[in-house]
Amino acid sequence: MLNDYPQVVTIAGSDSDGSAGMQADLLTFFAKQVYGATIITACVSGNSFGIHAGVNMSADFISQEFKDLANDFHIRAAKTGMLADADIINTVANNYEKYDFGPLVVDPVIITKHGDMLLEHAAYETLVQRLIPLAEVLTPNFFEAVKLSGLDPDLPDFQAQAAHQLQKMGARNVMVKGRHDQDNQTTVTDYVLLENGDSFEMTEPYYETTHKNGTGDTLSAAITAELGLGKSVETTIRNAKKYVDACIKNGINVGHQFGPINHWATK
Ligand SMILES: Nc1ncnc2c1ncn2[C@@H]1O[C@H](COP(=O)(O)OP(=O)(O)O)[C@@H](O)[C@H]1O
Numbered sequence: 001m002l003n004d005y006p007q008v009v010t011i012a013g014s015d016s017d018g019s020a021g022m023q024a025d026l027l028t029f030f031a032k033q034v035y036g037a038t039i040i041t042a043c044v045s046g047n048s049f050g051i052h053a054g055v056n057m058s059a060d061f062i063s064q065e066f067k068d069l070a071n072d073f074h075i076r077a078a079k080t081g082m083l084a085d086a087d088i089i090n091t092v093a094n095n096y097e098k099y100d101f102g103p104l105v106v107d108p109v110i111i112t113k114h115g116d117m118l119l120e121h122a123a124y125e126t127l128v129q130r131l132i133p134l135a136e137v138l139t140p141n142f143f144e145a146v147k148l149s150g151l152d153p154d155l156p157d158f159q160a161q162a163a164h165q166l167q168k169m170g171a172r173n174v175m176v177k178g179r180h181d182q183d184n185q186t187t188v189t190d191y192v193l194l195e196n197g198d199s200f201e202m203t204e205p206y207y208e209t210t211h212k213n214g215t216g217d218t219l220s221a222a223i224t225a226e227l228g229l230g231k232s233v234e235t236t237i238r239n240a241k242k243y244v245d246a247c248i249k250n251g252i253n254v255g256h257q258f259g260p261i262n263h264w265a266t267k
């Protein structure tokens with residue numbers, strides 16, 4: 001007998017240290033009990049000290065990956081991660097529009113929390129024009145929300161205003177993740193604006209740890225997995241936040257500087 005698991009796909013970069021990128025996505029898909037396929041856009045080489053080299057896949061190769069999956073699989077939800085440049089964004093948008101891969105979670109990956117650039121500056125406009133309108137759920141971190149919305153991060157209600165701005169730019173549901181770079185911080189608050197105009201905040205403790213690579217990928221992959229399982233957008237976002245919180249809280253001892261989170265964690 002063959003068991004049935006929903007099939008989902010991550011359209012993202014490979015990160016050699018396994019802490020982020022499609023490796024974090026696949027670990028999350030496995031933990032969430034969905035089958036994960038991959039459309040690889042780029043490969044970066046690095047370790048817990050940072051990223052040291054990278055190569056991008058060609059547009060033809062990425063299109064072939066889409067075609068091969070579409071010809072054989074029933075993909076029920078998809079997410080994007082590192083897309084590297086405008087050419088790759090256009091290729092991904094064109095192919096996503098061509099095939100039925102279910103709802104799209106767009107994690108607008110621009111820079112890692114350690115300062116490594118994963119998207120060319122010249123590609124921001126393409127991200128806005130081509131990908132944000134395709135997003136069922138858009139999950140910018142605080143920095144990405146500043147870049148994409150153009151709003152002043154010091155506004156007292158910056159996250160809410162940015163979420164509304166990004167929704168006007170075409171994303172159906174927007175989660176603007178909270179800052180976690182401030183002195184004496186005790187909590188992190190993410191802000192969510194749903195398609196119907198409802199909004200809510202999610203606050204969890206702030207964990208002071210060197211092991212938090214891949215948090216954004218894990219969150220967006222968990223949302224994708226549960227969309228693939230047929231859950232509502234609000235439920236997937238709430239559950240994803242709980243999952244990533246557990247993954248950060250119960251760390252694992254891997255790497256000598258900035259390590260991964262723990263995808264085995266459940267609470
Ligand atoms: N140190 C931390 N303590 C608690 N929660 C965190 C911490 N770092 C990130 N998070 C949470 O992890 C999720 C991913 O956010 P973030 O790390 O900002 O994304 P990205 O990896 O895209 O920069 C969010 O829900 C955020 O609130």
Ligand SMILES: Cc1ncc(COP(=O)(O)OP(=O)(O)O)c(N)n1
Nearest residue numbers: 013020021112113213214215216217
């Ligand atoms: C290939 C690749 N490498 C690194 C990242 C960054 O992961 P993310 O979860 O977005 O951010 P950090 O929390 O690790 O800074 C990526 N998306 N893709």
